[in-house]
Amino acid sequence: MVTPPSTPAEALPAELADATRDDRSLRRFLHGLPGVDRVGLEQRAAGLATRSIKKDAKRWAIDTAISMVDLTTLEGADTEGKVRSLCAKARRPEPGYPDVPPVAAVCVYPDLAATAVAALRGSGVRVASVATAFPSGRAALPVKLADVEHAVAAGADEVDMVIDRGAFLAGRYGQVFEEIRAVKRACGDAHLKVILETGELASLDAVRRASWLALLAGGDVIKTSTGKISPAATLPVTHLMLQAVRDWRDATGQLRGVKPAGGIRTTKDAIRYLVAVHEVAGPEWLTPELFRFGASSLLGDLLMQRRTQLEGRYSAAHHVAVD
Amino acid sequence: MTEPWDYAPAPESRDVAGLRDSYRMFVDGEFVEGSGEPLTTLEPATGQPLAEVSTASGADVDRAVRVARRAFDEVWSRMPGAERAKYLFRIARLIQERARELAVLETLDNGKPIKESRDSDVPTAAAHFFHHAGWADKLGYAGFGPDPRPVGVAGQVIPWNFPLLMLAWKIAPALACGNTVVLKPAETTPLTALVFGDLCRQAGLPPGVVNVLPGAGDVGAALVDHPGVDKVAFTGSTEVGKRIQAAVAGTGKRLTLELGGKAANVVFDDAPLDQAVEGIVNGIFFNQGHVCCAGSRLLVQESVAEEVLAKLRDRIRTLRVGDPLDKNTDVGAINSAEQLARITELADSGEAEGAQRWTSPCRLPERGWFFAPTVFSEVQQSMRIAREEIFGPVLSTLTFRTPEEAIGKANNTPYGLSAGIWTEKGSRILWAAQRLRAGVVWANTFNRFDPTAPFGGYQESGFGREGGRAGLEAYLDV
């Protein structure tokens, strides 16, 4: 998002550009990535999760986490009214505490993007729209692209696409790559988040390959999940994706983002993710430009914990507005 | 926005340790004044005195061995295994109940990070008692004959790197097999062993079954030499181990030794690199590198050497070195000024011999004994840092080209305690595991310990095993 790679392949170092030359090169490259040992990764994630974040560091983490939230509503029953209410909360999460930062974005279905755009105008809060036949991704490419174009035309600043897991798992990497490229083009100036749906990718090796595939194809952000299937985001998977953007930075100098989505509900969880961002990718990723939480209920808990920190006593859910 | 996120201090409370001004030795179920010269145990994080501890004289050693003999003859060796088991289960439970106290006390006395004493040392010590408790009434099924008998009085001398855990490794199997014990904790870390005496009292353990005698090497020597001791178990340096082996020569005493190491951690080019880096870090910086099985030699295949070293340095930069009581500290204090001097001297020799030194740019506390994580590259087999046990947070990196060369270099040491292998290729793991002359081989992991898994060395890393069925042999007359 800092340096949007408009023509990714050309901007890449030779060995990465080579990797995307054709289907076989892509396969060779992705399968040549170092393997991932699940036990080791999970152990590292669990180890870092024991960090004890207190006092000032905790307050900073809460505000930072708030500023990274993609406040999300992706229900069939969504209404314009609900989206407007969500946007109001996104702009000013807690009216009683004006120093609470706005969230990063509001994330909706394409048909509600225009509503969100209108409600957020001038706030700095971005509008993200899911697209490409979210959440299944099961549609013909022209339909997916039309979906994206519709969202962009409605004013979405960010597009959250889903990859074709069927093609990916079948080893048709070139097809997935081209699809992401096409979506990226359709996005125009909008930033592209590529949802890997890691809960369907079966192995961590596949998550690493999908991460690199999305980065090679020009995704600005790699995102774990649609939130529609379980497991959604997990700490180990997010660790792995943070390693991918870190390695991408080391290889290209470009900074790309990560967005865990689904299942992150508490401040404690959010802080564990921030610790991972801090220590796995690095401090420069501790910004809404490069890290987001896809979540709906997390914001409420962050606000409640923020009150607890400031007021020195425990707060309660009914003191925080529910969307 | 990339302002650094400083974690606020998150210290564990010192008060939990119930630290007292003075501690006394534990003999015949009582805390008694020793007639040796009292010692002052220091807090490595500050270098300041922590507590005064009475030590044993020769006469105290004699008395402890005699009460252990009496407890062996009259009570413990005659007690049905099922009854002994229940005492050990109680001890396991008591360690769990008083885990936080023991963890904080261990960290104060030893300097290790609280997260390690809390998440590793103390729980594993409890697990060791729990596992061995179950053996006490099942020894006839352990493969040493239908009714294996205990050896008698065990004299046990343990090191300062895992004070409570090493106590558990020694006492749990000894008691399970029906022996009684006189244990000497390390001079610089006697406190948790003495609190363990209180656990024995709370467990109602018959007096004399466990005796703890603090003191320096002379107390250990007196214990080892005592004619009333039937079995000697020692964990510590190879140098002292050789002296002990020589001392018991010709006496007929049983002996097991768990000594030093210079483990190779072998990283092949098809390794899961991020996890390998974690394993390397864990292998050498866990417990400040004060680990006999530490992965102190990194052998990395040359085609990935640069990448691995770059990732390794990045990872080491994130290690938080400092106050051991802070819950976020990854690397704590070096246990003693003496050890710090030894690490410093050996690291300097590496530089002098031409290896490339890299030191983590971490800030070290102004007081106490600390040593920044250090990695040497361009190390040659002949250098002291490739051959001698440093017992500190110093990693020596060598490269190799072929698997045969890796094994050759890994085995090129008089030690043989542990080794690591990192590769995603199963057949290569088994091939290497077969050829590495080491008692423990960790493949795609490192520094895993479990009471069910025998642990011990080849060659000059000692003999005998601790843990599992194999570990019982040391405490049975077989």
Place this chain on the structure above:
Amino acid sequence: MSDEHTRERLAVAKTYKLAIGGAFPRSESGRVFPVRGADGAFLANAAQASRKDVRDAVAAARGAFGGWSGATAYNRGQVLFRIAEVLEGRRDQFAAELTAATGTAATAAVDAAIDRLVWYAGWTDKITAVLGSANPVAGPYFSFSVPEPTGVVGVLAPTGSPLLGLVSAVAPVIATGCTCVVLAAEDAPLPAITFAEVLATSDVPGGVVNVLTGRVAELAPWLAAHADVNALDLTGASEELRPELERTAAGTVKRVLPVRGTPDWYRDPGLHRLRAVTEIKTVWHPIGT
């Protein structure tokens, strides 16, 4: 019939040499010592090995270790059984040699030695199952422990049992995959050399068992101090010699087989000799997808 056939024939006396690395050299020192039977009669001159012969024997044993320890257990078992077969074929020779050495009837000892070899031949592919384990560790790891041969073993062959004692000491060592340097019992060294000839014709690779004859008190300290020897069986050491050898062994942390009382070679040997020359190696690997 001519006189040729009725005259008492002069037996061909055997020259007893050392057994090192599959060859039968004389001592590099050129020394020999007379060996006498139980009745005091001269039997033969045995080679009197020197410290350099010890050195060469250890080098041969080390050289043979890789191949022998790397052989399959099935293969080692067959080789041990083959030794029994060949020994069976030379039963009378050994009985006569033992009788000459000890002055007593020896058929029982030869039979027991053969049977002992058969016993250990059957152990080679069972040691791992009996001494090893799969360890149910509390975590997502597969952990297993296997006994592995410790390396080169120095064996001071027992006195008073020139064949059965010798076989009882050597067979477990080679059954595990270790190789050895044997100092033959000084009181009756000749059967040890004859046994080495059996080994040489039994598919035992050269260097797996090396046999030296000579003065045990002279040679044993060199064996005990040798850094390339991993373990010692001091069964054959005298009460005076043993403490000193144990002290010397400490210099390189050698495993020393505990000697408790006078062994009864006719008893079930149990597992302790197999355990004494094996190292338990524990291997860990994560379990994950």
